Amino acid sequence: MDDKCIFCRIADAKLPAHKLIEDDLVLAFLDLHPIREGHALIIPKQHYPWFEDLPDLTAARMMAVGQQLARAMKREWGVERVSFFYTGIHVPHTHAHVVPMSHRHDVTSARYLEDGFEEFSLPPSPGGAALTHTAGRIRARLAEAC
Known part of the structure; x- marks a missing residue:
């Protein structure tokens, strides 16, 4: 405590x-x-x-x-x-x-409400290459924990 x-x-x-x-x-x-x-x-x-x-x-x-x-x-x-x-x-x-x-x-985070309260705006996607890179970074850190 x-x-x-x-x-x-x-x-x-x-x-x-x-x-x-x-x-x-x-x-x-x-x-x-x-x-x-x-x-x-x-x-x-x-x-x-x-x-x-x-x-x-x-x-x-x-x-x-x-x-x-x-x-x-x-x-x-x-x-x-x-x-x-x-x-x-x-x-x-x-x-x-x-x-x-x-x-x-x-x-909902304000980031998703850029088009107003009645809409839902997805933040822009970083794209496939950036997502692949990010996934690789996380998987590498997960492998370190083992």
Whole structure:
């Protein structure tokens, strides 16, 4: 636990939260600044700064809890989709967002909205050669990890 980390303090019950699901590995609770009603966060109870730091078992548990929440959200809000994504923008403690999507752009980056809110603009493709090069760079780094 990191006493300075807000999510560690929530996991340790030193700060209040609107808890939804809790077990030995993870805690799911409502986001205080939701994109949409029902927007929840899932955190590991142990402090891991980034999602790639998570032990496999904890990562799998976070995904399973996300699926449970998504099913409940679909029933409650009658939405077709529920988004699940990791971020680390504001708090360096791994956390996943689970958001019932009332609008197709609820979790869309501004980069995709250059033609306005009712449109969806794909960023330009770098092209086949650039994608091949990028894939090769990533595969080389993956091979280093073995």
